[in-house]
Amino acid sequence: GAGVSQTPSNKVTEKGKYVELRCDPISGHTALYWYRQSLGQGPEFLIYFQGTGAADDSGLPNDRFFAVRPEGSVSTLKIQRTERGDSAVYLCASSLISADTQYFGPGTRLTVL
Amino acid sequence: TQLLEQSPQFLSIQEGENLTVYCNSSSVFSSLQWYRQEPGEGPVLLVTVVTGGEVKKLKRLTFQFGDARKDSSLHITAAQPGDTGLYLCAAKFPDFNKFYFGSGTKLNVKP
Numbered sequence: 001g002a003g004v005s006q007t008p009s010n011k012v013t014e015k016g017k018y019v020e021l022r023c024d025p026i027s028g029h030t031a032l033y034w035y036r037q038s039l040g041q042g043p044e045f046l047i048y049f050q051g052t053g054a055a056d057d058s059g060l061p062n063d064r065f066f067a068v069r070p071e072g073s074v075s076t077l078k079i080q081r082t083e084r085g086d087s088a089v090y091l092c093a094s095s096l097i098s099a100d101t102q103y104f105g106p107g108t109r110l111t112v113l
Numbered sequence: 114t115q116l117l118e119q120s121p122q123f124l125s126i127q128e129g130e131n132l133t134v135y136c137n138s139s140s141v142f143s144s145l146q147w148y149r150q151e152p153g154e155g156p157v158l159l160v161t162v163v164t165g166g167e168v169k170k171l172k173r174l175t176f177q178f179g180d181a182r183k184d185s186s187l188h189i190t191a192a193q194p195g196d197t198g199l200y201l202c203a204a205k206f207p208d209f210n211k212f213y214f215g216s217g218t219k220l221n222v223k224p
Contacts, residue, residue: 004155033211042119042201042214043156056211091155102212104155 002026004105006092012111013082021077021108025094032075033102034067035091043091049075082112116140117204117215125221129191134218136202137184143205145185146212147176150199159187192222 005024013019025032030051035043045059049069057067064082069075079086089109093102118137126132136145144163148156160169162178162185169176173196175188189196199219203212 035214040216042117042203042216045211045213048211059211093155101158101161104157106154 004092004094004103006090006105006108008108009106010109010111012113014113015082015084017082017112019079019082019110021079021090021110023075023077023092023094023105025073025075025092026103027073029094029096029103030072031095031097031100031102032069033093033095034075034077035093037089037091037107039088046077046090079110082110084112086110087112116206116213117202119200119202119215119218121218122216123219123221125223126192128193128222128224130222131188131190132192132220133186133188134200134220135184135186136204136215138204139183140206141182142178142185143207145178145182145205146203147185147187148201148203150201150217151197156199156201189220192220194222194224196220197222 007022032049034046037043047057047067048055052069052072064080066078089107091104091107093104095102120135146161147159150156160176165182166180167178173190177186199217201214201217203214205212
């Protein structure tokens, strides 16, 4: 079966613009996680969904970042008024249930000019 | 605050050599995972350890979880160029329902 997919694979935008990053989890996985990985670092937790609801959004850096998962499947990470410091690889992972094995997508590389 | 420390940050060795990488914390883990990540891809889970003192083997890879559950190591025997990648540990701490990642060890195995 298909793994976790993320689109786009690369996104280049200008400072101040709005971007949306999409994650398609493995079918049937109820838990979905977003991470941000900067160059030379490990993934940094952003937000975790259990079904449609955000169970833990404590990792979102500020109110410019928002994520939704309206039907409990696909999730979108939204970043408003992008800043150069937002440049990173954004990773999505899903698991059958929370705290179970996470399967990661390939990530979206975001570059803010 | 960095909850997990991984060492070394970088490691470059010749094919056939053995190596060990470490993951340490000042706090007790509920469980710990090791991942391998290649450029342009997401991390792939290698192993999960949950019991203090636990040792798991995956072919040439040996994973150890410290008795006090504050540290873990990954030992690779007879490294091959295909082992090249970023090795990440991720820990789950009591009362937290998420994993915290270390900054990784970047391994390069030269043929």
